[in-house]
Amino acid sequence: MEKRYIGIDLGGTKIAAGLVDDNGNILKKVSTPTLAYRPAEEIVDDMARLVKELCGEFSLSPSDIEFLGVGTPGIANTETGCVDFCSSLPFVRYPLVSVLKEKTGIADVDIENDANAAAKAEQVAGAAKGARDAVMITLGTGVGGGVIINNKIYSGCNFSAGELGHIVIQKDGRECKCGRKGCWETYSSATGLILTTREKMAIRRDSMMWTLCDNDLDKVNGRTAFTAMRAGDEAAKDVVDEYVDYLVCGLVNIINIFEPEVLVIGGGISGEGDKLLDLILAPALRQRYSARSEKRTEIKIATLGNNAGIIGAAYLRK
Numbered sequence: 399m400e401k402r403y404i405g406i407d408l409g410g411t412k413i414a415a416g417l418v419d420d421n422g423n424i425l426k427k428v429s430t431p432t433l434a435y436r437p438a439e440e441i442v443d444d445m446a447r448l449v450k451e452l453c454g455e456f457s458l459s460p461s462d463i464e465f466l467g468v469g470t471p472g473i474a475n476t477e478t479g480c481v482d483f484c485s486s487l488p489f490v491r492y493p494l495v496s497v498l499k500e501k502t503g504i505a506d507v508d509i510e511n512d513a514n515a516a517a518k519a520e521q522v523a524g525a526a527k528g529a530r531d532a533v534m535i536t537l538g539t540g541v542g543g544g545v546i547i548n549n550k551i552y553s554g555c556n557f558s559a560g561e562l563g564h565i566v567i568q569k570d571g572r573e574c575k576c577g578r579k580g581c582w583e584t585y586s587s588a589t590g591l592i593l594t595t596r597e598k599m600a601i602r603r604d605s606m607m608w609t610l611c612d613n614d615l616d617k618v619n620g621r622t623a624f625t626a627m628r629a630g631d632e633a634a635k636d637v638v639d640e641y642v643d644y645l646v647c648g649l650v651n652i653i654n655i656f657e658p659e660v661l662v663i664g665g666g667i668s669g670e671g672d673k674l675l676d677l678i679l680a681p682a683l684r685q686r687y688s689a690r691s692e693k694r695t696e697i698k699i700a701t702l703g704n705n706a707g708i709i710g711a712a713y714l715r716k
Contacts, residue, residue, distance in 0.1 A: 399502035404504075405712030406468045407447055407512065410486035412432050412480055413441070415448040416532060416708035417456065422523030426455055438488045439497075454668045457713065458536055460503030467711035468494065469515030473558050479509060482557070484560030488521065508714050512707055514551045514560060516700075517544025525698040526660035532701065533658045535562055536665035541583040541648070551714075563587065564665065567647045582651075585644035588620040588666050591637075595623045605633035620667050642677045650685045653695050657688065664700030671699055 400420060407414040416428040428448050449466065453459065466475075472484025479495025479540060481487075498507050510518070517534035526532035530549050536542040539564030545552040553559050563583030564576050571580030572590070584590050599607050606626040611617035623641070626634030653661060668674065678714050679697060683689065702709060 400591035402456075402458060402462060403464050403712035404449055405468045405515075405708040405710065406430065406448070406466070407515075407707030408432070408441075408445065408460070408468055408470045408487070409512070409707075409713060413445055413448060414704075414708055415445070415452060416705070416712065417452045417458075418709055418712040422519075422709055422713070424708060425485065426452055427705075427708065429450060434487050435490070438492050439506035442494065442497050442501065443489065446498065449502045450497075461505070463504050464658060465506045465508070465712065465715050466498065466502060466504045467510065467515070467714040468498070469512040469707045469711040470494070470509055473514050473556070474509040474511045474514075474553075475557050476508060476510065476553065477557075479507075481509065483710070487683035506715075510551060510711065510714050511544075511553065511557070511560070513542035514544040514553060515710030515714065516542075516702075516706040517546055517560075517662070517710065518551055518713060518716070519582045519702050519706040519708075520662045520664070520700055521546045521660075522547075522713045522716045523709055524702040524706065525662045525700050531656070531658045532650055532660045532662060533562075533656050534662040534664060535649075535652070536700075537587060537645075537663065538665035539589055541587045542665070543652075546658075547656075562648070562652060565648065565651055567644060582644070582648040586641065586648055588645075589643050590604050591620050591667065592618050593622065594640055595634075595637050598623075598633050606631040607634055607637075616652070624670060624673070638677070642681075644676050646681045647684065649682050649697070653682070653686045658695055660696045660698055662698050662700050662702075673698065 403418045416427040428599045458516040473482040475482045481489035481492045520526045521532045532546045534544045543560045543562030545560045564581045567582045568580035572584035574581035623634045623637035627638045
């Protein structure tokens with residue numbers, strides 16, 4: 399019988415679980431709302447229910463599952479199996495591994511930070527497949543990160559390494575929710591891009607960007623400036639140029655620190671695909687410390703999309 403794995407992508411709004419085969423294919427995916435205001439025990443009950451639903455669909459017993467992995471927000475302590483802290487869920491030193499083992503009957507269970515799990519997925523089955531050393535960043539509401547060194551997730555001494563969005567790229571710059579100022583996240587996340595767009599629109603009332611958002615600043619999104627730029631709008635080009643400058647600054651910092659074989663870009667803004675790569679590749683490769691070296695970091699767009707969390711969690715042992 400082929401090996402079967404289950405990965406759970408635990409989010410603040412949705413719990414998604416999938417049965418995964420040895421080739422990284424999701425055979426079946428199920429989900430349920432997280433309802434994060436509930437006690438931790440109720441959330442874990444739903445996680446176990448999804449696992450049992452997947453097993454039942456394929457007539458599998460707990461012993462048929464090679465491994466159950468969970469990608470969770472917050473600090474996932476892989477030594478104790480506890481979620482030490484999560485700002486979006488009611489987990490404080492919560493023994494998630496032992497509770498899931500008891501509720502599912504699956505013997506081998508582990509947890510990992512969700513961004514790290516997504517990075518692992520891209521390294522095992524996605525854009526960085528075959529690379530021993532890889533870094534993934536996600537450009538979404540914030541800037542997340544995951545670091546793979548010698549095929550292993552690097553999580554640091556306290557299991558919270560890889561918070562790449564919180565490197566400072568503008569001293570005394572925009573205030574960040576982490577308490578610092580000028581974090582990369584405040585400029586290169588979708589939230590940061592939207593703020594930059596609104597700032598430019600406020601001084602350029604003639605910009606096409608106003609038309610794209612129906613003259614309502616609340617309707618500005620991460621695509622507004624890119625769409626207007628491609629239509630020839632000068633103010634939008636200024637926004638995108640500024641965004642790319644900050645994005646490249648952070649990317650080069652990461653390349654200089656880790657020199658990964660592959661740097662993967664995921665998250666909502668990565669939906670710009672090759673158009674985004676066309677803007678960042680040349681300046682990023684030119685500015686890196688190792689610019690004169692023949693070997694260089696490849697910068698790629700993530701390929702697994704919303705499935706990365708499930709695949710990465712299922713493949714934590716890979």
